[in-house]
Amino acid sequence: MKGSSSSWFFYLGFLVGACSIYFFLCQVWFERSYPTLSETQEKATAVSERPTSWRKEGAALTNPLHSPHEDADSRVADALYQKVRVLCWVMTGPYNLQSRARHVRATWSRHCNVVVFMSSEEDTDFPTVGLGTKEGRDQLYWKTIRAFHYVYEHHASEADWFLKADDDTYVVVDNLRWILSNHTPEEPIYFGKRFKPFTKQGYMSGGAGYVLSKEALKRFVEGFQTKVCSHTTPVEDLALGQCLEKMGVLAGDSRDTLHRETFHPFVPEHHLTSKFSKSFWYWSYCYYPIIEASLFTYFSFLS
Known part of the structure; x- marks a missing residue:
């Protein structure tokens, strides 16, 4: 009984240690792979101020x-x-x-x-x-x-x-x-x-x-x-x-080869997340049938 209890504590300790190492490595990888907010802001500023031709x-x-x-x-x-x-x-x-x-x-x-x-x-x-x-x-x-x-x-x-x-x-x-x-x-x-x-x-x-x-x-x-x-x-x-x-x-x-619109009149979040009500004026105004799909699948997205 005492031996089985020791084995149980051994496996529990091993599991806790392995999880700790895993989360530590994930944290290190995350910090190296993704820039901080300040780094992102600095890069955006550098791009906007980059000299052009x-x-x-x-x-x-x-x-x-x-x-x-x-x-x-x-x-x-x-x-x-x-x-x-x-x-x-x-x-x-x-x-x-x-x-x-x-x-x-x-x-x-x-x-x-x-x-x-x-x-x-x-x-x-x-x-x-x-x-x-x-x-x-x-x-x-x-x-x-x-x-x-x-x-x-x-x-x-x-x-x-x-x-x-x-x-x-x-x-x-x-x-x-x-x-x-x-x-x-x-x-x-x-x-x-x-x-x-x-x-x-x-x-x-x-x-x-x-x-x-x-x-x-x-x-x-x-x-x-x-x-x-x-x-x-x-x-x-x-x-x-x-x-x-x-x-x-x-x-x-x-429209692109899959008959999806390339020009979009609303702000991106409306096209990305909204389901337009059938009573919304947009349905009756659009010349072509509306295809509700993620804009992230639109390689030909234009505006």
Whole structure:
């Protein structure tokens, strides 16, 4: 009886010791494998402050070289950067330059060939183009009209595609180029998150961003020059879609090969965790069937 009790204590001690060693090694491995919060913050700051190849040309920032992701094989992206030239213009405002726009400038816009920040007021230091409008949602279409006219007059020869995004939008520009590489800038076409009401072919959501081919940009500007288009409503995305439809610009299909959307109009957590109620307006607005799946499975996720 005494012997069996000793054996029991021996095995118990062995088990406790083994578990202690295991948890100790796990703790050491964890500390070595994962950076601390301060290390993560320091790295994020270093990335945002990392010097780029931006060239300031007037109110525009141009980038002749592709900015690859760290530790990534960027050969395909580098080739597409030269072949599919994208100008990104970002709608912002004087009060959002430091809280929003500077983060766009430091992150995803590095992958655009040309970046122009559009505001109601000019800021030569940031820099921004002053469009001479007021601030407010009722000014969105005026800002959009004037911004596309500015881009057409000053930068039409510097890009093949012209992306409009807000200062709270995040765009994976390399994925955008992948989609656009199947088309030519001579096509009268534009892409985005396609909604279906109010127009025959639908229109692209402003919140998700949208991109016009060079021919589509040309026709948009001509629409106002010929009085075919006008400022009909402050609802920017719908008004732009109605104008482009009148000018014969096709609303393109930007879904991936599995028919999943690539442009997304809501914040990531809504798309990742929310199940939209069937009574939610989004169901009736979407041009294509909604596929509810994790965005982490979307290798072609775009915005």
